[in-house]
Every structure is written in C-alpha cells, then in structure tokens.
Amino acid sequence: MFVPGADERAQYTGTEPTDDDRLSAYGTFIANSGRYDVAGDQLTLRAYVSKDPNYMAGFPDDLVTATVHIAGGDTLHLAYTGDIFMSGTMFTLRRVEGTPVPWESD
DSSP states (O other), X not given: OBOOSSSXXXXXXXXXXOHHHHHHHHSSOBOEEEEEEEETTEEEEEXXXXXXXXXXXXXXXXXXXXXXXXXXXXXXXXXXXXXXXXXXXXXXXXXXXXXXXXXXXX
C-alpha cells in the first residue's frame, strides 16, 4: 500500500465525508495484496486483491516487475518496468535505525 507523491492526503472537510471528500482522500491511495517472487535482481509482484477493480480483473496476467539493487546495506533501489501504471517509476528506500522514513521517489 502507498500514496504516491509527497503531498499529505486530504482530510474530510466536515464530520461526515462527502463524495468529493472521499475522492480526494482515497483517489490516489494504492492498495494491493498478493505475493511476490525474486529471481536474481528481478522482483515480480502479483496482486490477488486490489483496491482498483480494473487492475484486479486482470489477474493473473497483470504483473508488476522491478529491477532491484541494494546499496550499502541500508538502501533499496526499485526500478519498475513492464507495468501498465508504474513503468519507468523509480523508488529509493532507505532504512534508518529507530526512525520511520517516508518513501522517497527519484
């Protein structure tokens, strides 16, 4: 699960969310659940369940693939390829002991 970008998610404007509030809050939220496989430097993700019904309807053919590179023992680089919505996207994730770190996108 993740929210792309660095902006905070919109909060509801009132006590009961309107349809516009829901769209702003959940429109960019991405959530999938499934399995992954690693072969060499290739990570393949296969979503069994997805917040996006169109993506879920493509099961089992909608795969997300990424080239994985670990640097210095604390940095993970993911370069996504061959996916309909993330192709060309790169993430750099850094592990910092004792400190939660938000995702950084290159």
